[in-house]
Amino acid sequence: MNRRRLDVASPLYLILVCLGCWSLALSAPSSTNAPLPYATRTWQTDEGLPHNEVHAITQTQDGFLWVGTKEGLARFDGIRFTAIDDRQAPELRRGSISALCASRDGSLWVACEGHGLCRLKNGAWTHFTETNGLASSTNSCLLEARDSTLWVGAREGLARFTNGVFIRVQQPLQVRGLCEDRTGTLRVATQQGLSRLNQNGIIGTIRPGAGYSGNALRFVCEDSHGALWVGSNDGLTQIDGAKYIFYGKKDGLPGAVINTAFEDHEGQLWVGTYGGLARIVDGEIIARRSPDPIFSDLIFTIFLDREENLWVGGRDGLYRLNPARFTCYSQQQGLTQNNVMSVCEDTSDGLWVATWGGGLNLIRDNKITTFGNTNGLTNDKLLSLCEARDGSLWIGLEYPPGGLNRFSKDAYQNCFPKLNDAPNSQVIVIHEDRQGDLWLGTDAGLKLWRNGGFETFTAANGLAGNIVQALSEDNSGKLWIACQGGLTCRENSHFTRYTTKEGLSHNAVDALYVDQDQTLWIGTRAGGVNRLRGGKLTAYTTRQGLFSDEVYEILEDNFGYFWMTCRKGLFKVARKDFDELDRGARKSLACTAFGKPDGLLTVQFNGSAKPGGWKSRDGRLWFPTIRGVVAVDTRIKTNEKPPPVLIEEIMADRKIVAAAGADGRTASAVTIPAGRGELEVRFTALSLQAPEKNAFKYMVEEMDPAWIEAGTERTARYTHVPPGQYHFRVIACNNDGIWNETGASLALIFLPHFWQTWTFKAACVAAAGLTLAVLYRLRVARLRAIERLRIQIAANLHDDVGARLTKVAMVTESMQREPPVVERIKPYVQTISQTTSEIIQAMDEIVWTINPKNDTLDHLANYVFQYAQEYFEDTGVQCRLDLPAQLPNWTMSTESRHNLFMAVKEALNNVLKHAQASEVRITLSTSGSATTIIIADNGCGFSPRAASKSGNGLENMRRRLDQIGGRFVLETEPGKGTTIRMEARGG
Numbered sequence: 001m002n003r004r005r006l007d008v009a010s011p012l013y014l015i016l017v018c019l020g021c022w023s024l025a026l027s028a029p030s031s032t033n034a035p036l037p038y039a040t041r042t043w044q045t046d047e048g049l050p051h052n053e054v055h056a057i058t059q060t061q062d063g064f065l066w067v068g069t070k071e072g073l074a075r076f077d078g079i080r081f082t083a084i085d086d087r088q089a090p091e092l093r094r095g096s097i098s099a100l101c102a103s104r105d106g107s108l109w110v111a112c113e114g115h116g117l118c119r120l121k122n123g124a125w126t127h128f129t130e131t132n133g134l135a136s137s138t139n140s141c142l143l144e145a146r147d148s149t150l151w152v153g154a155r156e157g158l159a160r161f162t163n164g165v166f167i168r169v170q171q172p173l174q175v176r177g178l179c180e181d182r183t184g185t186l187r188v189a190t191q192q193g194l195s196r197l198n199q200n201g202i203i204g205t206i207r208p209g210a211g212y213s214g215n216a217l218r219f220v221c222e223d224s225h226g227a228l229w230v231g232s233n234d235g236l237t238q239i240d241g242a243k244y245i246f247y248g249k250k251d252g253l254p255g256a257v258i259n260t261a262f263e264d265h266e267g268q269l270w271v272g273t274y275g276g277l278a279r280i281v282d283g284e285i286i287a288r289r290s291p292d293p294i295f296s297d298l299i300f301t302i303f304l305d306r307e308e309n310l311w312v313g314g315r316d317g318l319y320r321l322n323p324a325r326f327t328c329y330s331q332q333q334g335l336t337q338n339n340v341m342s343v344c345e346d347t348s349d350g351l352w353v354a355t356w357g358g359g360l361n362l363i364r365d366n367k368i369t370t371f372g373n374t375n376g377l378t379n380d381k382l383l384s385l386c387e388a389r390d391g392s393l394w395i396g397l398e399y400p401p402g403g404l405n406r407f408s409k410d411a412y413q414n415c416f417p418k419l420n421d422a423p424n425s426q427v428i429v430i431h432e433d434r435q436g437d438l439w440l441g442t443d444a445g446l447k448l449w450r451n452g453g454f455e456t457f458t459a460a461n462g463l464a465g466n467i468v469q470a471l472s473e474d475n476s477g478k479l480w481i482a483c484q485g486g487l488t489c490r491e492n493s494h495f496t497r498y499t500t501k502e503g504l505s506h507n508a509v510d511a512l513y514v515d516q517d518q519t520l521w522i523g524t525r526a527g528g529v530n531r532l533r534g535g536k537l538t539a540y541t542t543r544q545g546l547f548s549d550e551v552y553e554i555l556e557d558n559f560g561y562f563w564m565t566c567r568k569g570l571f572k573v574a575r576k577d578f579d580e581l582d583r584g585a586r587k588s589l590a591c592t593a594f595g596k597p598d599g600l601l602t603v604q605f606n607g608s609a610k611p612g613g614w615k616s617r618d619g620r621l622w623f624p625t626i627r628g629v630v631a632v633d634t635r636i637k638t639n640e641k642p643p644p645v646l647i648e649e650i651m652a653d654r655k656i657v658a659a660a661g662a663d664g665r666t667a668s669a670v671t672i673p674a675g676r677g678e679l680e681v682r683f684t685a686l687s688l689q690a691p692e693k694n695a696f697k698y699m700v701e702e703m704d705p706a707w708i709e710a711g712t713e714r715t716a717r718y719t720h721v722p723p724g725q726y727h728f729r730v731i732a733c734n735n736d737g738i739w740n741e742t743g744a745s746l747a748l749i750f751l752p753h754f755w756q757t758w759t760f761k762a763a764c765v766a767a768a769g770l771t772l773a774v775l776y777r778l779r780v781a782r783l784r785a786i787e788r789l790r791i792q793i794a795a796n797l798h799d800d801v802g803a804r805l806t807k808v809a810m811v812t813e814s815m816q817r818e819p820p821v822v823e824r825i826k827p828y829v830q831t832i833s834q835t836t837s838e839i840i841q842a843m844d845e846i847v848w849t850i851n852p853k854n855d856t857l858d859h860l861a862n863y864v865f866q867y868a869q870e871y872f873e874d875t876g877v878q879c880r881l882d883l884p885a886q887l888p889n890w891t892m893s894t895e896s897r898h899n900l901f902m903a904v905k906e907a908l909n910n911v912l913k914h915a916q917a918s919e920v921r922i923t924l925s926t927s928g929s930a931t932t933i934i935i936a937d938n939g940c941g942f943s944p945r946a947a948s949k950s951g952n953g954l955e956n957m958r959r960r961l962d963q964i965g966g967r968f969v970l971e972t973e974p975g976k977g978t979t980i981r982m983e984a985r986g987g
Helices: 575-583 758-817 826-850 857-871 894-915 944-950 955-964
Strands: 039-044 052-061 065-069 074-077 082-083 097-102 106-110 116-121 125-126 138-142 148-155 158-163 165-169 175-180 186-190 193-198 201-206 219-222 228-232 236-240 243-247 258-263 269-273 276-279 284-287 301-306 310-316 317-323 326-327 340-345 350-356 360-364 366-373 380-385 393-397 404-408 427-432 438-442 445-450 453-457 468-473 479-483 486-491 495-496 509-512 520-524 530-534 538-542 553-556 560-567 571-572 593-594 621-625 629-630 645-652 655-659 668-670 679-687 695-700 709-710 715-718 724-733 737-749 876-883 919-927 929-939 967-972 979-987
Touching: 052 301, 052 310, 052 317, 065 097, 065 165, 065 310, 106 138, 125 826, 148 175, 186 228, 219 258, 219 668, 219 737, 228 258, 236 301, 269 301, 284 695, 340 380, 340 629, 350 621, 380 427, 393 427, 427 468, 438 468, 438 479, 468 509, 479 509, 509 553, 520 553, 538 575, 560 621, 571 575, 645 668, 645 724, 645 737, 645 919, 679 695, 679 724, 679 737, 709 715, 826 894, 857 876, 857 919, 857 929, 894 919, 894 929, 894 955, 894 979, 955 967, 955 979
Parallel strands: 052 097, 097 138, 175 219, 668 737, 876 919
Antiparallel strands: 039 317, 052 065, 065 074, 074 082, 097 106, 106 116, 116 125, 138 148, 148 158, 158 165, 175 186, 186 193, 186 219, 193 201, 219 228, 228 236, 236 243, 258 269, 269 276, 276 284, 301 310, 310 317, 326 629, 340 350, 340 621, 350 360, 360 366, 380 393, 393 404, 427 438, 438 445, 445 453, 468 479, 479 486, 486 495, 509 520, 520 530, 530 538, 553 560, 560 571, 571 593, 621 629, 645 655, 645 679, 679 715, 695 709, 695 724, 724 737, 919 929, 929 979, 967 979
16 A cells, blocks of 8 residues: 655635635745636525535436525525425425435435435425435435446445335445446445445445554545545545555644545546545645634535535535636735836746836745845836846836836835936826837826936827837737727837727727737727737727727737726737627627626726736746736636526516426426506526626517617516516526527416406407497488478468568558658668568578578578579679589588578679679589689779778678688789688588
């Protein structure tokens, strides 16, 4: 038996991050092969965990994480815990869960101390005990073998579940752990050692503890190389064939009692002990020892989910470990100031940090060294950095006093002389070109240091602006200059400008990056990113999916991604996305943004000096922020797995009408009773890597014309959904923007109130029709009654009153003919006779008006023409009548006939009394639905203004036409006669 002692590795490689307070340990791997640091998120009872002591973890096929605690079982979607409180399995509500197993048929197996085994399948629970063949009601471990056999281990022995039946295996006893090796042999960790078991029984038992470690094993697992790992109360043993390697507390493990171990996809073996968590990487132990302010000292279980998140159950809660993408350095880690302006790596792998107000800092080998005025720096407010060819460091200073320092890394002193023509301005960027000339970008133009002196270039010399923000040189020797007024290229001492006139999306340029293809990428202040290739500028903005139109810096990692900074955070986008967008192969860019939830101390990155980002030799990217400098480990893979999407709850009118069962699923169709039409649908996405960043879109296909962007909100709300059948859909993306385009769907049937049913509506229509028919008949009967009354009134007036008035008229005429008539009463008799005639005429008009038999256009025409002929008879005025041969059979209301006739009568009266005419022409015509009567005379005419002051005749005619919706038109002038046009609806 071989034994190897291992040196203790630095715990600084393990970076743990708590919710709300991320605690970062200093870590600076020297190569891309260094172990990844990890970030930790913790959940406890205050966030819904049934109990802080977590004994078992597994994940079912639908993506839910199941957590077994000392007091119950919970289902977890990354945001919310749902405690299992099912009548079918009451023991799970407060029972101590000792083991969990998600089988390939979709079942969830739960071992509950003292209550046997429960299985959740298709939403229903089934309970198994010793009467069903289990070895014990208290089971310690579960394992599904490759042949789908379920193995259950307990102190009293072992049982297997196959073909729906449990079969007890008498030996071995006191089972603590199970593992199926690559040969299909079952490995059983017992109090007596490690046993091998096949379908025929025990093959043999290994006792690895002989001489130095106890044989009372607590678990067993196999790594990717085929080696077995077993843990006991004394330590961890690796069994590789005949080779045994022991790891104990003195070798670096945080505790001697080993509860569990698990190998991840990177080949790291994670070990849970009574003293905390450790991992073994290439034989080296990286451990966290107790006491740990973040992590539990007692680890019970370790589980890796489908997204490669590592879940750890401990005495103090549930933990999720992810590779830490970001390492932050601030004053807490030793920087002199948090406001970092620029970063630069030198040839000896030291990272130089320029701070605003804290001088110069150097990060090397996990240590921070500071330099300031005591080292000769003329200002502690530094802006820009650049390593010279001789290894010294150029430093650009804030104004005042501005200028330049040259820091010797051998003497750790500023060695740049004081010059009379030194730049009296902010030095924002420094670049040493291939000829060794030094270029300074300042807020007062571009300056060239050569042969011991400075030469200045400004907009007057061809620059796009006087504020120079960035400098970059390509392989051909072109110097690209980012200005606040555009982009400038210096080639062969000649300046060429690129502004919005040449296709630049915005004139304020902040960042430049020349890639390996010599394509220039340009970051602007408000116009996104531009690509200059082959002399052509192409812009990419938020309209194309870019996270921000403000870009401070652009770097490219080793995996084909661009990383860009802005005031809203840090984001990355695949280089290929730009090419695919240009080819039309994709509709938009897919950006992944990072902020405080991802481990950043701030989202405000600095872009006021250069370098605003640096790619170090180990592949990490470094960026300055207002809260220190952040290192990005770009080895962390993009989460390419689209998240499963589930609908959890449906509410109508603020009442739950359908909720997820024990397995987290709801029915595919839901019928909603009649109500107000309020709808609320709650859903989730089971990506657990950063669930708070999962985003959603939803729609009701029959109501919404397009997807509704819900962001991270997990509820859809509708205030009024009419009765009918609908289809609700929801899709989601994970933290890296990978969408599950299928998502989840739900059929909804909103039942109507009885008054909203088609039967009720048809009945209402029928009732309304019947009512209208009755009302119509009543109205017709009433109209007929009125018509009969009008006829009777007309007849009475004609027969009775008319006859009597006629008699009076005849008597007065006789009196006038009978001589001698007393001269003094003759005028009275004449007056009576004239008045009686007028009354008879008025009575005739009234009888004609109210008689419904005259409610036609034909009767109106005949009456008007008859009246005109009689009116102008023996007057000396010739009356000419113009009437169509046949009039349409139009009905005219009593009101229309009356007003039209009275207007005609008024017009004829004016002709006779005032026009002094010898001829009048009356014309009646029809057009469309209108009846037109024109009365034209050859009289003296008049001025309409004068006439309006002298009488009301014209106004009366106009008012009568207005009352019937007609039109009155007057054409006249002195000496040219008068024409009156009356238009009324004729049918």
